[in-house]
Amino acid sequence: xxxxxxEPMPPRPPTGPQHQPGxxxxxxxxxxDVKLVYVDGGKxxxxxxxxxxxxxxxxxRIVAKGSPGPFIxxxxxxxxxxxxxxVHRIRIASV
Amino acid sequence: MNATQVTIALAGxxxxxxxxxxxxxTGSQQHVGNYPGVxxxxxxxxxxxxxxxxxxxxxxxxxxxxxxxxxEVLARNFILEENPHVVVDIIDxxxxxxxxxxxxxxxxxxxxxxxxxxxxxVARARGYAxxxxxxxxxxxxxxxxxxxxxxTGIDRLLDTVVEVARxxxxxxxxxxxxxxxxxxxxxxxxxxAQVAQCAPLARHARxxxxxxxxxxxxxxxxxxxxxxxxxxxxxxxxxxxxxxxxGLFGDAAEIILADRRYGFISGACTDxxxxxxETRHERSDRIxxxxxxxxVGLPIFLVLxxxxxxxxFWVGGPIVDLLDAGKELLAExxxxxxxxxxxxxxxxxxxxxxxxxxxxxxxxxxxxxxxLGIAVLEDSGYMARAAFLLDRMxxxxxxxxxxxxxxxxxxxxxxPGVLATRTLETRRDRLTTIxxxxxxxxxxxxxxxxxxxxxxxxxRTLFYVGPLEINNQGLWLMGIYLVGxxxxxxxxxxxxxxxLRGEITPLVMELPPYRMPTLKGLAVHTLQPTWYYLRKAGTxxxxxxxVLWAMxxxxxxxxxxxxxxxxxSRAILAARSAPAQTQAKLHEVRLLRHRAALQHSxxxxxxxxxxxxMAPCGFDWKVSTALLGSLAAKEVFIGQMGxxxxxxxxxxxxxxxxxxxLASTYTPLQGLCIMLFILxxxxxxxxxAVTVRESGSWKWAAFMWGYLTLLAWVVTAVVYQAGTLIAAxxxx
Numbered sequence: 085x086x087x088x089x090x091e092p093m094p095p096r097p098p099t100g101p102q103h104q105p106g107x108x109x110x111x112x113x114x115x116x117d118v119k120l121v122y123v124d125g126g127k128x129x130x131x132x133x134x135x136x137x138x139x140x141x142x143x144x145r146i147v148a149k150g151s152p153g154p155f156i157x158x159x160x161x162x163x164x165x166x167x168x169x170x171v172h173r174i175r176i177a178s179v
Numbered sequence: 180m181n182a183t184q185v186t187i188a189l190a191g192x193x194x195x196x197x198x199x200x201x202x203x204x205t206g207s208q209q210h211v212g213n214y215p216g217v218x219x220x221x222x223x224x225x226x227x228x229x230x231x232x233x234x235x236x237x238x239x240x241x242x243x244x245x246x247x248x249x250x251e252v253l254a255r256n257f258i259l260e261e262n263p264h265v266v267v268d269i270i271d272x273x274x275x276x277x278x279x280x281x282x283x284x285x286x287x288x289x290x291x292x293x294x295x296x297x298x299x300x301v302a303r304a305r306g307y308a309x310x311x312x313x314x315x316x317x318x319x320x321x322x323x324x325x326x327x328x329x330x331t332g333i334d335r336l337l338d339t340v341v342e343v344a345r346x347x348x349x350x351x352x353x354x355x356x357x358x359x360x361x362x363x364x365x366x367x368x369x370x371x372a373q374v375a376q377c378a379p380l381a382r383h384a385r386x387x388x389x390x391x392x393x394x395x396x397x398x399x400x401x402x403x404x405x406x407x408x409x410x411x412x413x414x415x416x417x418x419x420x421x422x423x424x425x426g427l428f429g430d431a432a433e434i435i436l437a438d439r440r441y442g443f444i445s446g447a448c449t450d451x452x453x454x455x456x457e458t459r460h461e462r463s464d465r466i467x468x469x470x471x472x473x474x475v476g477l478p479i480f481l482v483l484x485x486x487x488x489x490x491x492f493w494v495g496g497p498i499v500d501l502l503d504a505g506k507e508l509l510a511e512x513x514x515x516x517x518x519x520x521x522x523x524x525x526x527x528x529x530x531x532x533x534x535x536x537x538x539x540x541x542x543x544x545x546x547x548x549x550x551l552g553i554a555v556l557e558d559s560g561y562m563a564r565a566a567f568l569l570d571r572m573x574x575x576x577x578x579x580x581x582x583x584x585x586x587x588x589x590x591x592x593x594x595p596g597v598l599a600t601r602t603l604e605t606r607r608d609r610l611t612t613i614x615x616x617x618x619x620x621x622x623x624x625x626x627x628x629x630x631x632x633x634x635x636x637x638x639r640t641l642f643y644v645g646p647l648e649i650n651n652q653g654l655w656l657m658g659i660y661l662v663g664x665x666x667x668x669x670x671x672x673x674x675x676x677x678x679l680r681g682e683i684t685p686l687v688m689e690l691p692p693y694r695m696p697t698l699k700g701l702a703v704h705t706l707q708p709t710w711y712y713l714r715k716a717g718t719x720x721x722x723x724x725x726v727l728w729a730m731x732x733x734x735x736x737x738x739x740x741x742x743x744x745x746x747x748s749r750a751i752l753a754a755r756s757a758p759a760q761t762q763a764k765l766h767e768v769r770l771l772r773h774r775a776a777l778q779h780s781x782x783x784x785x786x787x788x789x790x791x792x793m794a795p796c797g798f799d800w801k802v803s804t805a806l807l808g809s810l811a812a813k814e815v816f817i818g819q820m821g822x823x824x825x826x827x828x829x830x831x832x833x834x835x836x837x838x839x840x841l842a843s844t845y846t847p848l849q850g851l852c853i854m855l856f857i858l859x860x861x862x863x864x865x866x867x868a869v870t871v872r873e874s875g876s877w878k879w880a881a882f883m884w885g886y887l888t889l890l891a892w893v894v895t896a897v898v899y900q901a902g903t904l905i906a907a908x909x910x911x
Contacts (some may be wrong), residue, residue: 111181128247129685131393132435135243136687137277139438140430150471152643154567156690160441162277165563167686168571 106175191269193240272302377406391417391435487552554704558696589619617862635850861890
């Protein structure tokens with residue numbers, strides 16, 4: 085096998101807008117390691133983030149919480165800046 | 180395959196050093212064009228290596244090959260349709276996992292691939308130890324280390340490319356694709372087999388299968404075109420599988436697939452990459468702690484912007500003045516050469532082309548320096564962060580954080596501002612920004628404001644802030660700029676609610692590490708847009724200038740009037756007064772003659788014709804004519820007013836006289852209205868020209884011109900009428 089794929093994720097029940105899983109990204113502290121639970125947005129946004137490394141369940145680190153200024157996270161070794169609109173859409177859980 | 184002529188495509192993430200590598204490979208043998216129908220640049224070049232003639236195409240930088248951006252679609256379409264012999268994926272080695280995502284997509288496309296591990300010096304400095312052999316084996320793809328900005332590794336890269344080109348089929352068979360796991364892989368393979376049954380799709384069968392599973396619309400369309408009989412069957416099957424996957428995992432299929440690719444990459448990297456020292460990002464972080472600091476970040480940004488502008492005008496200003504003087508000399512030279520045989524050609528050359536096109540060319544030093552300043556900030560990695568500093572503020576207006584930079588540039592000159600909107604991802608954001616850009620009062624209008632404020636608003640010190648004298652003239656100037664900004668905000672909001680509706684694209688960007696800009700990079704990022712400005716703005720301006728010149732010159736003064744002026748000149752010469760007096764009188768006659776000619780010409784008549792329409796704004800025919808002239812370029816307004824008032828604005832003395840003439844003819848209210856009109860109306864021809872190019876159609880440029888001119892008329896009319904009423908009420 086070339087490259088071991090991770091274990092398949094456990095099936096997750098679809099969540100609706102009233103039932104926001106996880107906590108808001110803005111609640112995380114700088115330097116904290118968290119994992120992505122859910123992206124509140126259309127499939128387009130979710131996919132785009134996934135392609136940039138923010139796949140469901142991925143672990144990432146909060147590098148900076150701008151305001152003003154970018155919210156910076158470190159995903160897969162790359163630093164990503166998240167704009168104002170994005171931060172609110174990302175739900176996380178502690179690891 | 181013809182072993183001596185091959186096509187090579189370069190792919191890679193933005194920021195991976197692709198452009199630098201492309202330049203290193205093709206050197207001067209490159210040219211830039213356009214992909215048909217869109218404004219994305221197509222860069223091609225050639226290179227000979229080992230007896231092989233390579234046509235090298237630099238694909239747009241992308242993170243992936245989905246269909247979220249024009250660039251991605253172009254990149255994948257190029258590979259699917261042009262079938263390059265080899266694709267080189269340029270990888271930023273210091274950012275490996277993310278960069279390999281594109282590689283997995285390229286592997287899936289089924290095209291012979293070579294990976295260039297670029298920036299390997301940075302990776303090493305960061306403490307990464309990458310076993311290229313191991314990774315190469317795991318992926319089944321040759322990997323070459325390169326350092327683009329030092330041109331290291333290029334020869335080896337080209338050797339490898341040539342080898343793969345010569346043995347494409349063998350290379351393909353060696354390549355590995357993402358294993359999607361025990362749950363998904365069987366489905367992918369099954370769908371692939373089904374797709375492969377369609378002959379036109381067989382070559383890239385797996386790619387199509389995976390894209391179908393992702394719900395990719397463009398692929399669906401392509402399959403319907405290429406394989407109509409089986410299309411529906413395939414699409415139904417794909418749809419069925421998608422729903423199955425979603426039910427199983429709770430997330431859309433495309434997200435699961437993306438996740439799997441990263442898993443594949445992660446596995447490969449865990450085996451091949453060791454990080455020896457945790458030195459990653461440290462220096463960048465320290466710099467960021469200052470530049471992105473909550474309190475100091477924004478002020479620092481403003482200071483940096485101010486510096487860029489200051490430097491531009493401080494260094495560039497004198498050069499512009501020099502060029503301007505040179506332009507005048509040239510024009511004068513041509514006029515004196517032609518004096519005697521006169522003739523329209525001389526006039527066209529001197530008064531039309533040299534003055535008109537010259538006005539644009541003369542700006543080049545400013546443009547160049549401005550671009551240089553921006554390029555330094557951009558290449559160092561700062562600009563990306565700046566966009567985020569402003570994101571929240573811009574969000575409220577309905578604009579993207581990245582819109583700020585074009586708008587800031589627009590305060591210097593609108594033309595490069597329009598060019599700068601390329602960094603915005605969606606067409607919608609780009610158009611919105613371009614449409615409100617002219618309201619950022621550009622540098623060309625400043626002399627007009629200065630003149631009018633100077634003439635019509637007598638200087639009064641209002642108050643002191645410490646040692647700083649706050650003068651009412653300065654406030655008026657600032658006021659005009661603010662009006663522009665306020666109108667821009669309103670216009671943006673209105674546009675967002677009507678023509679350009681939609682959610683603001685969320686801002687996500689890779690944070691580039693701070694890098695020392697390289698000379699090569701700066702050269703490319705400065706010279707290319709400058710050349711661009713010259714070429715494109717210049718060709719259209721040439722055409723318009725000729726038209727305007729014609730309108731200014733024809734119809735010429737009738738014989739009788741010409742004779743009259745000639746007689747006056749002769750009389751002055753015959754009077755034999757002191758030489759200085761004679762010169763002054765002759766000069767005056769000349770100016771009066773110019774003024775008569777202007778009144779008689781097409782543009783003068785049009786000015787008179789539209790005067791009634793401009794009356795509600797408080798403009799007489801003189802102002803209207805001058806405004807018409809400023810259609811080409813705003814600075815022309817002063818010159819035209821000069822001609823109309825028969826004063827010579829080039830000599831300092833003349834300007835003062837114009838000053839007095841204006842002061843005695845117009846009220847401050849009218850002055851305000853003139854300034855407002857100049858602020859809002861008709862962006863200069865150069866701006867229209869680049870808008871046509873960047874928006875891809877005349878429609879938007881025409882709309883921009885139209886709505887701005889209409890808005891100008893409305894605002895000015897309202898202000899004038901209201902002002903007059905208030906004045907009457909106060910008097911009464």
